[in-house]
Amino acid sequence: MPKVIRMPQNLGGARRRFIEEVFSHYRAAGRPTLDAISGRIKARDDLAGTASRETIRRVLSEGTVPQTWTTIEAILTVLCELAGYKPTSLQWVDRPGSSQLVKVTHKDHMRRLWNEAVDEPPPLPDPWDEPPF
Numbered sequence: 740m741p742k743v744i745r746m747p748q749n750l751g752g753a754r755r756r757f758i759e760e761v762f763s764h765y766r767a768a769g770r771p772t773l774d775a776i777s778g779r780i781k782a783r784d785d786l787a788g789t790a791s792r793e794t795i796r797r798v799l800s801e802g803t804v805p806q807t808w809t810t811i812e813a814i815l816t817v818l819c820e821l822a823g824y825k826p827t828s829l830q831w832v833d834r835p836g837s838s839q840l841v842k843v844t845h846k847d848h849m850r851r852l853w854n855e856a857v858d859e860p861p862p863l864p865d866p867w868d869e870p871p872f
Contacts, residue, residue, distance in 0.1 A: 743770075744765075744770065744773075744796075744799045744800050745800070746758060746759070746762045746799075746802075747800065747801060747802040749802075750802045751862070752859055753852070753855035753856045753858070753859040754802060754804055754856045754859060755802075756852055756855070756856070757804060757849075757852040757853055757855065757856035758798070758802045758804075758856075760848065760849055760852050761798060761799065761811075761814070761815075761818075761849075762799070764815060764818040764819060764822060764845070765799060765818055767818070767822035767824075768818045768819075768821035768822040769821065769822070771818075771821055773792045773795050773796050773799075774792060775821075776790075776792075776795050776814065776817055776818070776821075777790065777791060777792040777795055779817045779820070779821070780813045780814070780816075780817050783813075783816075783817075786809070786812070786813045786816060787809040787812065787813075788807060788808075788809025788810045788811075788812055788813045789809075789810070789813055790805075790810050790813050790814050794810060795814060798811075798814065804853065804856045804857055806857065808850060808853060811849060811850075811853050812826075812846070812849075812850075815845065815846065815849050819845060824845070825845075826844065826845045826846040826849075827844045827845070827846060828844065828845060829842045829843065829844055830842070830843065830844070830845055830848065832848050835851075
């Protein structure tokens with residue numbers, strides 16, 4: 740039986756918002772196995788990018804933010820397909836810096852969150868976690 744993948748809890752800021760969005764599509768798709776996701780990505784020739792089983796695992800269970808958009812686009816496309824909707828279908832989201840909602844595609848929203856997560860500086864190490872010399 741495959742191990743249950745849970746969203747990492749130790750994330751904050753833009754990275755957390757990005758991973759929350761990835762997880763919302765993962766849940767909508769019925770929490771498919773890593774092999775099912777990577778197999779569908781490999782089977783498609785219309786995707787600009789690819790994502791291995793390990794890359795998908797690191798995104799979902801560790802909160803890793805891939806450095807290329809095409810990797811996330813491939814994961815999003817397959818998760819949307821498994822969930823029964825298109826990445827180009829519209830959703831309501833909060834407008835950044837406002838209390839208004841706007842309609843954007845799943846793909847455009849994911850791309851904005853991905854860019855914010857990539858641009859966010861890495862967290863500073865906790866000085867209490869380092870050994871004394």
